[in-house]
Amino acid sequence: MRLTRYFLPILKETPAEAAIASHRLMLRAGMIRQAASGIYSWLPLGFKVLKRLEQIVHEEQQRAGHIPLLMPTLQPADLWRESGRYDDYGQEMLRIRDRHDRDMLYGPTNEELITDIFRSSVRSYKDLPLTLYHIQWKFRDEVRPRFGVMRGREFYMKDGYNFDLTKEDALHAYNRHLVSYLRTYERMGIQAIPMRADSGPIGGEDTHEFLMLADTGESEVFYDSAVTELSFGDRMIDYDDVAQCQGILEEFTSRYARTDETHDAAEFAKVPAERQRQARGIEVGQIFYFGTKYSQAMNAVVNGPDGAPTPVHMGSHGIGVSRLVGALIEANHDDNGIIWPEGVAPFKVGLVNLKQGDSAADTACEGLYQGLAARGLDPLYDDREERAGAKFATMDLVGCPWRITVGPRGLAAGTVELTSRRTGESEELSPEAALARCAQIYAGV
RNA sequence: CGGGCUAUAGCGCAGUCUGGUAGCGCGUCCGUCUGGGGGACGGAAGGUCGUGAGUUCGAAUCUCGCUAGCCCGACCA
Structure with missing residues (x-):
């Protein structure tokens, strides 16, 4: 691209509203422009990075055998009434009424919609395992958006959903996602540490958050410094190999690494003192296994080998793509500006x-x-x-x-x-x- | 949602206290000289002073309402 023909509205001075480096630099480098609180236009340079990250996520998801599709941003409220979350989600969900007075919402996530798609088309256990994902805009009406795209109201997220016959299969899907996420982050040039987390409104039993260490992170984290020594490298992965995926999960999650939500001081004390670290981190992804929570509520069942209807075991997995743009800059900049890792450079x-x-x-x-x-x-x-x-x-x-x-x-x-x-x-x-x-x-x- | 603050040119700000018809720096446009880390000089364009009402001969400035945005906290990819 010739700069004289490009649209790169850079700023020499720092806009007053930007409190952290990534926000400041995204504004100065002409990557984004605020349209409203927590809502941004992506100018050409920012858009290019966003699309590059999206591409990497797509490649790694499909490498793991996950199937892309695209669900809409607007969803009917009835599906959410079925799962019970229409009432649970609260003010964070943007509710809209259409011209026919039907209740709609701008999707904050897609468990209901994907479950509806699944249940209407899949009848047999022979169609499992299945993992569907998409990368789509989400809206969560945050009380207090801040830090630019790091905590926007509208954000671009990859969210994937696995459907499995048994808990064992679903846990393999969980492991597979953990592995694919590790690969994804490493390709982008950042280190994201899986940490045991809290499941929040998604619900479920097992969940890990991926935290990128950064002083400006919103989460307080506690970890054994040995986890930062781990690197995925260029090892070959067979995503169907249950033992291999399980092994990698154990390798990357056996050391102490938790957010303040699940922090256990007694457990942490067992880590050798010289390896105990307390720091801040940016959450760039999260994976969940939540069993049959949605499949039971929404009647997503398949006929098992014995002919009996069986609710499927599910999990969901997210990577905040638009947030990653900010996170990458937090981790890669100096006083003069951004320093893109080669893998994501626009x-x-x-x-x-x-x-x-x-x-x-x-x-x-x-x-x-x-x-x-x-x-x-x-x-x-x-x-x-x-x-x-x-x-x-x-x-x-x-x-x-x-x-x-x-x-x-x-x-x-x-x-x-x-x-x-x-x-x-x-x-x-x-x-x-x-x-x-x-x-x-x-x-x- | 509690607490604090802001709104004046594309960006950063002054002017508001003490009312008199808007200014500075950067950027933009034109010209000249320059030419290895945001150069110099000369000229120019660009603003319903967030918005609505009120007070006044006169409001960016005083009063009241509204809106938007930012920061701290509690909550969240």
């Missing part, structure tokens, strides 16, 4: 022309721009008539992980400069070598 390489209008610089930039694009390295070319400082500041703010700087001085020596946003380290390379180097950096991403 533009992979920034291209800075230090002297727009200089024919050698223009020609070199044009060649690099085409070369980067041809290699799928989605470049952002700053071709504005701006001084060097302004271009550097813009690139730093929007957070391209790598920057190629092209100026008359270097070109005279046949080189351009490749700079890491994260370390600030530069190397002088020929334009061809710089292209090859960028391709190499992104080869595994």
